[in-house]
Amino acid sequence: MDYRRDVFHAIADPTRREIIGLLARSPLNLNAIAENFDVSRQAVSLHVKVLIECGLIEITKQGRERHCAARLSRLNEVSVWIEQYKKHFEEKLDTLDSYLQTLKQKDKHAKRKK
Structure with a gap:
């Protein structure tokens, strides 16, 4: 299915809304985000990918770690x-x-x- 993901698509999912809420408080790495959910790290990574595609979070690399930060202006x-x-x-x-x-x-x- 080929469609443009937008902010509305991102916030339609409760897990993604919760991830945005976590990152609004402070940037976290993927493992720290995943620790807050009863789903696999891979599932959290897929949610993070959608949030990146929608422009709601950005990833910065610090050494070997990737930190996610909210872009609430979106x-x-x-x-x-x-x-x-x-x-x-x-x-x-x-x-x-x-x-x-x-x-x-x-x-x-x-x-x-x-």
């Missing part, structure tokens, strides 16, 4: 995408709030008339 794409829907739902909630306030006022007036 998550801005997700933030921008979410923001458009956040505004939409805030508008819907504001409309619902206005409607509920109107019903509340009508209910108050109906109780006074009784």
Whole structure:
């Protein structure tokens, strides 16, 4: 299957989200990352590969070790995408709030008339 991996693909997987969270705290080598999961080191390496392809982490070599560090600025794409829907739902909630306030006022007036 040939497709372009993007940030959304990367964060779709809970293990990859957890790896990003670990690396957001501090850079780690692959073994240190793998120690946090109940999957094989090879499985963690595949997740790391996806995160590299998506630009969410970068690898630097220090001697014989490879350290992974988060590139959280790449998550801005997700933030921008979410923001458009956040505004939409805030508008819907504001409309619902206005409607509920109107019903509340009508209910108050109906109780006074009784």
